[in-house]
Amino acid sequence: MRERSLSGQLLRMGRASGLRAGGGHVRAVALLLATAVLTLGLTSMVAVHATYEGIELRSANRALQFKDAFPDRHPVALGKNDFDEIDGRQFSLVYLRPLAKDMPLPPGIDQWPAPGEALLSPSLVQALESEGAVGRYGKLVGTIRDEGLASPGEKYGYVNPTDRQLDKKAALSIVGFGGEKGLRTGDPLFVADEGKFLTALYLILLPAGALAVVAARMGSAGRDKRTALVSALGGGGRHRVLLNVGESAAPILAGAALGMLPGLCVMAAGNLRLPWINYWVSAADLQRWWWAVPVMGCAAAAVLLLLVCALHRTGRRRRTRATRLAAHKGHMVRWAALACPLLVVGTVWGPAQLDPAQYADLRMKLYNTGVVAAMATLPCAVAVGAAALGARLARSTRRTGGAGALIAGRHASAHPGVVSRLVAGVGIALVLVSQVQLKNSQFGESARAAQATVNRVGTSMLLMHIDAGVLTRQQLDPVLQRFPRGTEMIALYPPTDSAPGAAVRLQGSCPALQAVQLTCSREPTSTAVRSADQRIAEAVLWTSPGGERIAAQQGPVLPTGTGSAPRTVVLASSDGKDLPEAQINQLLRDALPLAAVTVESPGGSWLVGANNQVAHGRWAIFFGLPGVLIVALGIVLANLAEFLRFSHVVAPLSVLTGERKIYYSTALWTLLVPMLATIATSVIVASWLAMPQVSEANGVELSSGMLTATAGALATLAVLTWWWGSRAAQRQSSQWRPHGE
């Protein structure tokens, strides 16, 4: 009984000391934020797993069962799965012609569309509407419900092909939908592995862990003293735990509740569209895992409680670390500051001097090392600049009389190490974000070349691939004649043997050959590829790599008989302007058997794959950006505590003179101005460091939008820190009493 009442008393004592804590309860807010962020990170893990499980479940339910896998069952439909792309992103379409009226249906639809009609996902309908092409796959007769889609935002469609589109010989027999042995279509083919996602989540979880440690240790000097006192009075570990739990439990539990809110809201309110990434999270998936959200909240709260109890020194206390820097530390900051611009210049210029063909790996290693070193020294450069300006600022108060400027100026001048720690998070966050964005916008070699080709020739030249085996000239001719005016066609035959010097044969009408600067002659005219028109050179590059010569001659694009029909036809605009790719594709889609002829930009398939990779990379940024902001917040909080300790010295003066606004002007110069200066400097440094990576031709560029957004978020954080620090210091000062320590 006595033990129980002691426990209650210790908990109440802890709670009371938390409530009485100075500094505007900065630690309580830090603990709340840390728990909330950790809970959010953990519930995000649950959400990722639930989402993948849902994708797998619904994809399995609609999987196509081919006759080959179920030889005993009767076919119920003929068709094939196909792909299309919008905005460079690929998606699946299922073309099916039912063979029986009672064909079983996949989930999410009530009726199979009639020939020439389509049922599409809401997201695909929206995308087509924005392109003004709702009827691209036939008459739209409805949408697919969520239970039939891998995710609510999936682009997906069921189409009943017209007779012209359906090539019964080439179509595959379908016996039903669903089951293990079925063929998965749609998003599962395009989304990254679950493991990759969970790894990306570490970008939030690790900073959340760091923030938790910072929050647990904030204002530790007082608590360490209390812990030692309790120990000296004979209190054991259990008593210390009760004191610490009593002090921290309220903000931690509030943080856990706050962190669970987004997950619970999505469950209650419905599907959630993730901003920027444009992915829809299914509420139904989260509802299946509803119990995991409170479990994660409790886990986060337990971790934080464990940290606040474990991260205390109990035995012999170490000597308190002075806020004033030792002389050698000041020297280190100055040397690091001096090294910063040299490192930036060295990183931008140095690796570029090495031959990329021979030293690609070394170049990248040198560059990455340089970036890390520049990131590490950047805060020191800002701090040394602040120290120099601080002394001048303090001297200027002889004229201006600014008390805050005087205190902050001298503080910055005397403690460059403190300033560098304050701004480190902000500087590192900006450079890191820019580097993550750059790395994720980089394509593979082939995709980079494809993007370079598109950048050079746009869609003024397209490659048409013909599946000659399924098409007759009678089918092709009328379609080609309906191509938009100004579309010239040249048949392209790659060399039949791989002998060096073998020419790529081009054959077309005189106007077509002349549109791409080729000589019009009935006899083959040989030309070097490198001296040919840019569009022809690109066409050869992507169809006959290594081809050095071309032989052009006047002649029909489609010769009589299908045997010698070209596999590739170059489409080029007669005026050099872009061709209407969508219109040409629509013509082919409507008039020919499915996928018998495809038209794409040179290297288009590489680009689609790379765009997918880039989209996956956006997730890294999506998780990484809040991650670095959390790191910045953690460091800011730690330094806020330092500002509060420093401002404590001003308390007697401010109380006695009644000048409470002094904290706002001091924090302006101590917190806000150095942080804003760091943001500005870091934007410049990040842009410089990005220069060796940026290549407009390859589509690799530093996203100014992203840099601005990050800088804006950090500037908001700086303003918040300034306001919070000032207010907390002001409140702390109101508790000051002589001998009140």
Next chain:
Amino acid sequence: MDGAATVEPMLAVTGLRYEVADRVLLDGVDLKVSAGQSAAVVGPSGSGKSTLLGCLLGLIRPSAGSVQVAGGDIAKMRRRALERHRSRHMGVVFQFGELLPELTPVENVALAALLGGSKAQRAYQRAEELLGELSVPYRGVPTGRLSGGERQRTAVARALINDPAVLLADEPTGALDAATRDSVTEVLFAVTRRHDCALVVVTHDAEVADRADRCWELKNATLVRRDPGVRS
């Protein structure tokens, strides 16, 4: 218990009472100190010296009684008025100086004037004059590098820069060795007399208390007059 003076007192405490949690810390405390005069308050730890100082500064609101400083009763003033009055008429010297180590002595002293609303040029000029008067080396030395005595003299200069009517000193020599204590005490009493301030020194140190014009001991929640040289 009356420190009655011949001229109008700058500090006049009458019937001061303060109690917390059924414990009476101050009860019927009276104290009067005129300009140019000094009073020392001594007493054992826990006798209520800090509470009395808090009441004199207006940081603690008494349960009853009045605290007249330069003609105004700070016990009845609202916060803004109290802060203004305190800034204009009171100065304080603390046990550990409470100076900012990064600032120069001049800046530390001028800072109080700047916060009190003085013009910059005047504040710095006056700070240099006071530091010169108190023999503090103020050129090019950060306060953190001054000796203990020099720091306390800087604190005295800072307390005087706004020309206060009342100067309160809270254990001003508590952190000093004997020799430095004597010199700081000498300066403190001399300079306040010169500047015509009413000085109240709260101290443990009998040597310091004996330098005051009058000495009181805080005993059983009230002030008892003590003769010089008498030890409790």
